[in-house]
Amino acid sequence: MAYISCPFCAMVCDDLSLPLHNRETTTPQFGCNKADQGFRSALQATRQTPLIDGEEASWEAAMKQAGSLLKGAKHPLFHGLAGDLLDSRAAIRMADHFGGSIDHLHGDAIARNLRIYQQSGWQISSMGEVRNRADLVILIGTAPEQLYPRLREKMLEGSERLHGDVPPTIRELGDDCLDLLSIVRARLAGKPVQQDIADSETLIGQINAASYPVFVIAPLPEQRAELIVRTCVGLVRDLNETRRSALLMLGAGDGDTTAQLSATWHNGFGIRTCHAKGYPEQDLQMQAGDRLLQSGEADLLVWFSSLRCDPPPAVAQPTIVFGHPAMSFTDKPPALFLPVAVPGVHRRGYLHRADGLRLVPLPALRESPLPDSGALCDQLISQEPRRC
Numbered sequence: 001m002a003y004i005s006c007p008f009c010a011m012v013c014d015d016l017s018l019p020l021h022n023r024e025t026t027t028p029q030f031g032c033n034k035a036d037q038g039f040r041s042a043l044q045a046t047r048q049t050p051l052i053d054g055e056e057a058s059w060e061a062a063m064k065q066a067g068s069l070l071k072g073a074k075h076p077l078f079h080g081l082a083g084d085l086l087d088s089r090a091a092i093r094m095a096d097h098f099g100g101s102i103d104h105l106h107g108d109a110i111a112r113n114l115r116i117y118q119q120s121g122w123q124i125s126s127m128g129e130v131r132n133r134a135d136l137v138i139l140i141g142t143a144p145e146q147l148y149p150r151l152r153e154k155m156l157e158g159s160e161r162l163h164g165d166v167p168p169t170i171r172e173l174g175d176d177c178l179d180l181l182s183i184v185r186a187r188l189a190g191k192p193v194q195q196d197i198a199d200s201e202t203l204i205g206q207i208n209a210a211s212y213p214v215f216v217i218a219p220l221p222e223q224r225a226e227l228i229v230r231t232c233v234g235l236v237r238d239l240n241e242t243r244r245s246a247l248l249m250l251g252a253g254d255g256d257t258t259a260q261l262s263a264t265w266h267n268g269f270g271i272r273t274c275h276a277k278g279y280p281e282q283d284l285q286m287q288a289g290d291r292l293l294q295s296g297e298a299d300l301l302v303w304f305s306s307l308r309c310d311p312p313p314a315v316a317q318p319t320i321v322f323g324h325p326a327m328s329f330t331d332k333p334p335a336l337f338l339p340v341a342v343p344g345v346h347r348r349g350y351l352h353r354a355d356g357l358r359l360v361p362l363p364a365l366r367e368s369p370l371p372d373s374g375a376l377c378d379q380l381i382s383q384e385p386r387r388c
């Protein structure tokens with residue numbers, strides 16, 4: 001039996017098993033639909049040749065074209081970053097060499113959480129601590145069980161807990177819970193509320209009865225997210241005045257935690273950082289990928305997406321894609337498409353788990369002729385002098 005890690009959601013489960021004689025299978029079954037679909041899509045992908053403007057081209061011609069697009073760009077944007085640690089590092093090296101900016105596909109959520117953290121700080125928990133210690137989990141967000149299919153099995157319902165045998169009480173609030181959370185926070189602080197919600201009494205009772213309530217936050221609709229997260233941060237801070245409580249931000253996956261942590265390690269700030277002046281400069285608003293593209297400040301989009309098959313956004317700028325080999329284009333194809341190895345399937349890799357506390361190794365499932373984005377980026381960097 002071989003153990004495999006799964007890169008297809010923020011949980012990064014490292015306990016999937018595949019009988020050794022099935023290593024060549026293209027239809028793996030792991031008991032998680034999202035994992036099955038992710039592995040199947042990568043294993044069944046056949047594209048191994050690059051595309052220039054949608055037409056098949058040799059690797060030599062494609063790399064020459066990539067070098068020429070990068071050389072001609074005044075401000076390239078290295079974006080998407082839906083990959084593993086090696087993909088993120090490659091994108092950051094490119095931004096540093098060619099004087100561009102970096103952002104992530106889920107940059108809005110990463111930037112919002114970073115802003116809240118920078119302004120007020122927060123008290124967070126880990127997946128292991130929730131599994132082993134929390135006795136009340138208040139689950140907030142949009143369809144968490146679709147995003148993380150094994151959330152209950154791995155974190156919420158495990159009977160083998162280090163500190164007690166009883167799984168935590170789960171209270172699901174969905175994503176439309178700002179009023180309820182605000183009222184609960186006010187009432188717990190002994191403040192008057194203008195209009196109460198019937199449900200607040202029950203939630204207050206559950207929080208008061210718990211020794212360690214944890215607010216687990218999955219992705220939220222953008223228009224509600226900031227206030228909900230800020231309210232939870234405040235609630236947890238209030239509760240910690242007299243006892244113990246914590247937050248756990250699960251993220252959306254697609255390498256979001258990995259991109260932010262590896263960028264922070266390499267440039268000191270994280271995503272939404274510009275490398276054009278020869279030193280890194282972060283601005284969570286001005287360096288937003290969408291803004292740079294819409295304003296025309298970025299004149300080349302370099303999109304990294306080794307984990308997702310979706311094409312990059314349609315933009316006016318020429319686009320180079322380091323992409324999943326099953327990626328297809330129904331609209332205008334990018335100026336250049338370079339199919340790359342999927343981490344954890346065609347090559348080994350590393351991915352940070354949702355809580356950012358563990359870097360999970362991703363063994364390769366099978367040998368593949370597909371190149372990895374890091375090697376391609378190194379080749380491009382060696383072909384052109386450093387910009388700044």
Ligand code: SF4
Pocket residue numbers: 006007008009010011012013016030032033034035148149150151
């Ligand atoms: S829950 Fe997520 S990480 Fe775990 S097996 Fe399913 S898709 Fe993979």
